[in-house]
Amino acid sequence: MRESDPGTERKCLEILRILGESREPMGAKHLSERMAEQGFILSDRAVQYYLHHLDEVGFTKKIGNRGRVLTKLGMAESESALVGDRIGFVIAKLERLAFRSTFNPDTCTGDVAYNLSFVRNDDLDRVRQSFDEVISSKLGFFNTYAESENDPRIPKDHTGIITVCSITMDGIFQHHGIPVRMAYGGCLNHTGGTPARFLHLIGYRGTTLDPLQLFISAGMPSIGEYMQTKNGVCLANIRNIPQGAVQSAEEIMASMRKNGFHLPAAVGSGILGIPHEPYQSSIIIYSGMNLVGRAYESGIRIKTEIGAGTLPIARILSG
Structure with a gap:
C-alpha cells in the first residue's frame, strides 16, 4: 500500500x-x-x-x-x-485512554474513558429498554449512560449513547500506584446467578480485533437468558495486578461502588478457568458492552466505538 x-x-x-x-x-x-x-x-x-x-x-x-x-x-x-x-492496536488505544482518565472515586469528579454507540432514532426506545434492563441486573460497568446528538461522529437520523468504558478503572489504579494489565476479554458462564467459569478468552495483546465486539457479533453471549433465568453467558474483562496490591484495589473498588460502579464480579488467582500467573491476582469486571450485547440480541442494529475518548463524569451523570 x-x-x-x-x-x-x-x-x-x-x-x-x-x-x-x-x-x-x-x-x-x-x-x-x-x-x-x-x-x-x-x-x-x-x-x-x-x-x-x-x-x-x-x-x-x-x-x-x-x-x-x-x-x-x-x-x-x-x-x-x-x-x-494491527496486532496490539486495540490495547494500545485503551491504555492511552487509561492514562488520560482522571476520575477520582472519592469525590466522583474528573474524566472517564467512554464508549460511543450509534443508534437509529427509530430504535432508540428499544435500546434504552435493553440498556436499562442490563443496568438493573448489575451486568454493566456503570449504573447510567448519556445521550448525544451533537457529536460530529454521529450519523444523520441517529443518536449517540455514551457509556463509561471499564478502562477507566485501569487509570484509577495507575494513579494510585497499582500496576495493572488488561489481560483478556471473555465470555463468563453463570449458574444460578453465580459466575461459574469462562467459556472463551481472547488476550488483548495478541489480537487485531476487540474481543468483546467479536463475541457479540458471533452471538456468543446470552445476556437476556441470564436476566430471565440467572443462567447464561455475559461479557467480562480480566485484569491482572500484583497479589500484594489486592487490598488497595479492593478499597478503591469499594469507593467506586458508592458512586454507581458495578464491580468486581470476582477477584482471585487462577479462578473461573483463568490461566494462573505467579504472584498475580485477577480482577474480573462485567463490561459495559453487555448493554450493547443485549441490544444486539434483541435484533437492534448498533455500532459502537470502544474507547471513543474521555469526558467529565458529570456529562454522563447529567444524561
Whole structure:
C-alpha cells in the first residue's frame, strides 16, 4: 500500500480485507458497518473517499450500482499486507485512554474513558429498554449512560449513547500506584446467578480485533437468558495486578461502588478457568458492552466505538 499516512493505509487495508472476504460487491454503507465492527468508525462519505483512492491505484473496481470488488492487483495487495500491523492496536488505544482518565472515586469528579454507540432514532426506545434492563441486573460497568446528538461522529437520523468504558478503572489504579494489565476479554458462564467459569478468552495483546465486539457479533453471549433465568453467558474483562496490591484495589473498588460502579464480579488467582500467573491476582469486571450485547440480541442494529475518548463524569451523570 503506497500511502504516506499510516492511518489512511490502515483503513485502506481494512477495506481491502473486507472486500476480499465478500463474495458480492459491497457499497460504502455496508463497508462502513463492517469497518465499525473492527473498530474503524467512518461515515459512508469517508468510506467513499477511500474507495475512490483504491480505484485510482487499481486495487478496486466499481460494478455498476452494486458496489466494489477487488481487482487481481487488490487481491495481491491484501494478501501481502501484514496482519501484524494491527496486532496490539486495540490495547494500545485503551491504555492511552487509561492514562488520560482522571476520575477520582472519592469525590466522583474528573474524566472517564467512554464508549460511543450509534443508534437509529427509530430504535432508540428499544435500546434504552435493553440498556436499562442490563443496568438493573448489575451486568454493566456503570449504573447510567448519556445521550448525544451533537457529536460530529454521529450519523444523520441517529443518536449517540455514551457509556463509561471499564478502562477507566485501569487509570484509577495507575494513579494510585497499582500496576495493572488488561489481560483478556471473555465470555463468563453463570449458574444460578453465580459466575461459574469462562467459556472463551481472547488476550488483548495478541489480537487485531476487540474481543468483546467479536463475541457479540458471533452471538456468543446470552445476556437476556441470564436476566430471565440467572443462567447464561455475559461479557467480562480480566485484569491482572500484583497479589500484594489486592487490598488497595479492593478499597478503591469499594469507593467506586458508592458512586454507581458495578464491580468486581470476582477477584482471585487462577479462578473461573483463568490461566494462573505467579504472584498475580485477577480482577474480573462485567463490561459495559453487555448493554450493547443485549441490544444486539434483541435484533437492534448498533455500532459502537470502544474507547471513543474521555469526558467529565458529570456529562454522563447529567444524561
